[in-house]
Amino acid sequence: MSFYNFLLCCFLGLFHFQQKQFVSIEEDRIKINRDNTIITIMIPFKILDGYHIQALSNTQDNLIPTEINFEVPEGCTLQKTFTKKYYDTVVLDKVEHKALSHILEVTVTLKCDKRMPSDSSYLNGGLYYQTCNDRQCFFPRTLDFCISY
Template sequence: MNSFPKYLVPFYLIVFSFCQSKQNQTPDAFIQLADQPAIKVRAGSEEKAALEFSISDGYYILADYGSDHNLQFTKLNVTGNDQIRTGTPAFPEPADHMLSGSDYKMKIFAGKLKIALPVQVAAGTASRNHVLDGKLSYQICNHQKCFFPRELDFKMNIQVP
């Protein structure tokens, strides 16, 4: 004779599916690059590109500097070519954050992360759309834990008129 009440089966299925859906969410879903129009840069000049990343509510990424070797601090890399070069990215001022249960202070980014990136186009560069590969390396955390370091690959369109 089975002692498990059959009327509880739907309840357990709902709870199990909810737990599975939360478990299967990956940190990659918590940071995204906003849609960017092509950045217009004339041949022989330089402009600043504004890259805007959205970090989901309740999550943060570690700022672009630090000395703790166990953590991955945020880095932006955009690969240029012979005609188009990128400079050092300018990150905004990070916020202070105290790690729960300790007196360890971290610098973090949360919400919107706007990074300014200098883009130089060499004189004589062909007038057309150029595509550069970019990568944001980061470690995302919430109030309970930090996830393994991640990378977000993206494309950056440079329009040379």
């Protein structure tokens, strides 16, 4: 990714007006491991206290499951794993379902054709989720992010 793409990513992140986010990335807890052409990135997402987001699958018909998507860097393949999920059982309209709360950790493994330069490599992505509290559910939203590795 060029320097100008990075600036555009940062600019959009700073000035992108949207609804309140109930999920954030704990940037000081991101872990990056580089081993030649394999890069492993652990991304911790913090869910605000008092709220939960929908499960990754098997949600009720009127709820939207959580998804995460990445822009795969050129010359790489990507594997993602949800490594830490705290499921709660939540009752909405007398129906029980699983929801994610507290911390959601995603581990991304990039396998690249060649060694990526460490000063100009970025992983862009978006977490698409629907938040609820004990009284209501909110419209779905997307948390866009850009991680330097």
